[in-house]
Amino acid sequence: MNHKLQQSWPMPSAPRPIVILGTGGIVADAHLPAYRKAGFTVAGLYDLDRSRAEALAAQWNVPQAFDTVEEAAAADAVFDIAAPPVAHREILEKLPEGAAVLLQKPMGLDLAAATAIRDICRKRKLTASVNFQLRYSAMMLAIRDAVRQGRLGTLTEIEVRINLATPWHLFPHLKSNKRVEIVSHSIHYLDAIRALVGEPESVFARSFDHPSGELADTRTSMILDYGPTLRCLLSINHQHDFGRRFQEASFRVEGLEGAAIAKLGVLLDYPAGEPDALWLVERGKDWEQVPLAGTWFPDAFIGPMANLQRFAAGEDTVLSTHVEDAWRTMALVEAAYRSGDQSGMSIPRP
CATH class of the missing domain: 3.30.360.10 (Dihydrodipicolinate Reductase; domain 2)
Incomplete structure (x- = not known):
């Protein structure tokens, strides 16, 4: 029964270039290898540490390292936000309205942050997904x-x-x-x-x-x-x-x-x-x-980007890890932590 099971996400018929904001270890170890394997074009990188972005761009033959978030946001591209979760809201506010965005997980560090991220995406009409790969x-x-x-x-x-x-x-x-x-x-x-x-x-x-x-x-x-x-x-x-x-x-x-x-x-x-x-x-x-x-x-990192691009182009009817769905994962995380904060049932003593 094992040879007829889905193992990959369909690819977009006309892939758009990608701009990655944040160049930490996960980008070098997973995002860039996955995108190269998929044949996606990475148009540019941005990081607060420009020298790190430049070095990674040179290593992966990415044509540009941007000076500012605003410069990166001006590109005609799909945006991959691989910065730490605490930076997501600020970056989202600077992206063009209606942009297609992939957010590195988690969606903030708690449910309040996840809710704020979701609300920004709603306000700016972003087609946004979270990289639960x-x-x-x-x-x-x-x-x-x-x-x-x-x-x-x-x-x-x-x-x-x-x-x-x-x-x-x-x-x-x-x-x-x-x-x-x-x-x-x-x-x-x-x-x-x-x-x-x-x-x-x-x-x-x-x-x-x-x-x-x-x-x-x-x-x-x-x-x-x-x-x-x-x-x-x-x-x-x-x-x-x-x-x-x-x-x-x-x-x-x-x-x-x-x-x-x-x-x-x-x-x-x-x-x-x-x-x-x-x-x-x-x-x-x-x-x-x-x-x-x-x-x-790195292969699973292809799927979220492929799904995002296909959904934005009308080729997929469902964005599997849409911020609205990802919020529910964050709600489950929040419930797990709250459960741990509560005392368990005490054991009756003789």
């Missing part, structure tokens, strides 16, 4: 297609298990954040789960700080309530630094008639990573490994 990865598109075709039957289980050592030193900007793990990492899984099965009724969550005290939350236990039939949970531990043997990064979806398990390879030995993998099974048959047409990093 995991749902566009080959493995997740294939799982979603298998679910859509009914090949797994009625879903009974979704489980995300992360037990590995994340090199937090690569993300020094997170040290000052009051929220880290859910809004920066598990947000991908929450968005991908929403893409599969919609909105949960409620969420129960508890996050735990980095053991050293240098960061806020880096470990999370979470249950999403989808009623009495579908069990949905996340067990996230970024501090298992005892060698590769028992490290794990998996996304399991199980139904009455079949199951799928994806290995999120990029997370293992990040940023070098390991290959992604996807296994599928039908009841009564053997597990089959699905050959994947791409990886989460």
Whole structure:
């Protein structure tokens, strides 16, 4: 059953040039490699640190490094805002009304910021999407297609298990954040789960700080309530630094008639990573490994841009991670944090 599952997003018939605002590590590691692979033209780069933008432009043969946001915004292009979330509102205010925009995730650091971003996009009539790219990865598109075709039957289980050592030193900007793990990492899984099965009724969550005290939350236990039939949970531990043997990064979806398990390879030995993998099974048959047409990093970064450009051109009827939909992912993140702030049910004592 594994050779007829969607694994990529259709490409726009007439791709527009892209201007990227922000040239941090994610641009060099994912955006630019993905866009080159897709055949997209990157017309220019902008960064507060012009020398960094110039160096990256030279490395990737991008023709221009802009001096100001205003100069970048004047380009006839689709805008990829890869700056930190705290800068998104200011940049959005300077883009031309009606522009097509892709925002790096998260959509702000909390729901208030997400709401402000959504409202700016409404006010300026922006065609805006958020780069929740995991749902566009080959493995997740294939799982979603298998679910859509009914090949797994009625879903009974979704489980995300992360037990590995994340090199937090690569993300020094997170040290000052009051929220880290859910809004920066598990947000991908929450968005991908929403893409599969919609909105949960409620969420129960508890996050735990980095053991050293240098960061806020880096470990999370979470249950999403989808009623009495579908069990949905996340067990996230970024501090298992005892060698590769028992490290794990998996996304399991199980139904009455079949199951799928994806290995999120990029997370293992990040940023070098390991290959992604996807296994599928039908009841009564053997597990089959699905050959994947791409990886989460960088290939999945093609999908959000392709969807945005096709939607802006009228070729797609749905913008999958539209800011209106992304706001709902942020609302789920906010609910998870609020759940963690509340005391659990006390245990009766004799």
